[in-house]
Amino acid sequence: MATLEYVEIPSYATRLHSNVPNHDIRPATKIVTSLPHPERATVSLSSPPTSQPGSPSVFNMPQMLLSSALQLPANVPATPRNTGNASRLITTRDPLSIPITTVNFKRFVAKAGPVFWLQDRFEEILMWKKGWKYTLVWMAAYAFLCCFPRMILLLPHVALLSVLLATHPSLRNPSTCDDLDDDVANGIASSMPPQSGEGSVAWLANMQAIQNFMGAYSDVYDFLLPAVPHLTHGTPYTPILLSLTVISILLVLPLVAFLPLRPTCLTLGIAPFLVTHPLTRTLLPGFRGALVRLDARAVRAADDDRLQDRHWRAEMREVELWENERWRPASSSSTGAGAAEDGGAGANAGWGKANLRPAERRAWTRGRDGWSGVADDGSGDVSSNLTFSLSDGWFFVETEDWRPDVEGSWIETGSDGNGWVYTNDSWQDPHPTPVEEWRAQRLTRRRRWTRRIYYDPASAV
Numbered sequence: 001m002a003t004l005e006y007v008e009i010p011s012y013a014t015r016l017h018s019n020v021p022n023h024d025i026r027p028a029t030k031i032v033t034s035l036p037h038p039e040r041a042t043v044s045l046s047s048p049p050t051s052q053p054g055s056p057s058v059f060n061m062p063q064m065l066l067s068s069a070l071q072l073p074a075n076v077p078a079t080p081r082n083t084g085n086a087s088r089l090i091t092t093r094d095p096l097s098i099p100i101t102t103v104n105f106k107r108f109v110a111k112a113g114p115v116f117w118l119q120d121r122f123e124e125i126l127m128w129k130k131g132w133k134y135t136l137v138w139m140a141a142y143a144f145l146c147c148f149p150r151m152i153l154l155l156p157h158v159a160l161l162s163v164l165l166a167t168h169p170s171l172r173n174p175s176t177c178d179d180l181d182d183d184v185a186n187g188i189a190s191s192m193p194p195q196s197g198e199g200s201v202a203w204l205a206n207m208q209a210i211q212n213f214m215g216a217y218s219d220v221y222d223f224l225l226p227a228v229p230h231l232t233h234g235t236p237y238t239p240i241l242l243s244l245t246v247i248s249i250l251l252v253l254p255l256v257a258f259l260p261l262r263p264t265c266l267t268l269g270i271a272p273f274l275v276t277h278p279l280t281r282t283l284l285p286g287f288r289g290a291l292v293r294l295d296a297r298a299v300r301a302a303d304d305d306r307l308q309d310r311h312w313r314a315e316m317r318e319v320e321l322w323e324n325e326r327w328r329p330a331s332s333s334s335t336g337a338g339a340a341e342d343g344g345a346g347a348n349a350g351w352g353k354a355n356l357r358p359a360e361r362r363a364w365t366r367g368r369d370g371w372s373g374v375a376d377d378g379s380g381d382v383s384s385n386l387t388f389s390l391s392d393g394w395f396f397v398e399t400e401d402w403r404p405d406v407e408g409s410w411i412e413t414g415s416d417g418n419g420w421v422y423t424n425d426s427w428q429d430p431h432p433t434p435v436e437e438w439r440a441q442r443l444t445r446r447r448r449w450t451r452r453i454y455y456d457p458a459s460a461v
Contacts, residue, residue: 109206110196116209127276139273146266236306292406292417299403303452306399314454319390320410321402321449322365326355329439351445361427368410368448393459397452405448408432419447 094100124130125138145151165171196202229235274280330349353363361369390396408415414432415421422434425442434443 106198109203109210110198112206112210113196113202116206116213119209119213126272128273128278135273139270142269143266146262146269149262237302288417289414296407303397303400303403307397308399310456311397311399311454314456316397316452316454317394318450318452320366320405321451322368322446323449324356324361324363324365324446325351325353325444326357327351327434327439327443327445328355390453393455393457394453395456395459397454400452402449402451405450410448415447420445421447 125135128135196206230237230241232238328349356363404419406415406417406419408419408421411421411430413421413430416432422431422438422443422445423429424435424438425444427444427446434445
């Protein structure tokens, strides 16, 4: 449409479109762009106004209980602070508050999926769970990096390239190759992955992963906790450990210059894969008995080292104590008198001394049969491993405590790594491991504890 140069058109005027159809065969230019991605607004925890105001004491009851128990300040914020403050540690950035805990926990559960996905992939590779070909590829890649260590600088590029190729639409659905350009133009291929909604399958899977991770972390913590006193000068073996560490450094220091770095890194990296190989895990129980016996010998040697001269000169003996427990499944089908005798299904599920029946052996007994030295009311010579009567002149060795018989030397079948021997509901048919057929009904277990005593003639007079 021509423009009239000699006519001044006001700025507020609107141009009228012609009703004559356009016969131009060239289509109009189509410009496609993706929609903007605005940042999400901060979630407000303030409750919407209601017609009837609730009771402040009821609404703030959890906050009041937590504040009284932990002495929280009264003016704690309800939302997390801005992460721009880098002068404070992450652990102390926000005060302890129930609203902040709720918000952060919901956010973490919804967004923790990639973390546990990487954990599962790492476990599959390390534990050979996807076949030997899958793990050998990663072992070969690690060996390649050991031969050419400068290639480590390319790992970020390789990682990013792997993600881009793995998420390419043509790999997931080859039929979409022709429509790939349209999808990118419309913002379909570049859309953000949806987050896990509360109560969805992915959300519950994240909750399960968090639950199991907390249990695994606690197990590792409990496994390493006995070694902490040796590192914090809490036992007499700390100076010995310090001396051995210094001596080992002096012995290894001259060999560092002659130690080949690449073969050493290759050996240290491949060793975990060899330890977790299915064949190694199959053969490991055969060596477990030898390791248990070696550990028992080491504990006895440590106890002997702490003995005093009066203990070596006196007559020494060994007394034994028996610990008895009964298994109760989480859900029981017993009814009537059987359920009443067990105290109800589901109560005290698992192993426990509280699951023992009133008419059978006690939790702690002196005899192997479960009855010797125990009265009917449990107030006999021994009611626990802390109350054990001795004859006149005999005393427990003060430098040691009760030790479980982890070797199971008192029975031919042996025991598990903790000294337990498993039997059926009537304390018969012993096995070193629990029989799965017994778990549906009832099964029992027992183990022997030993402790040395010595005789003092002066006290016997």
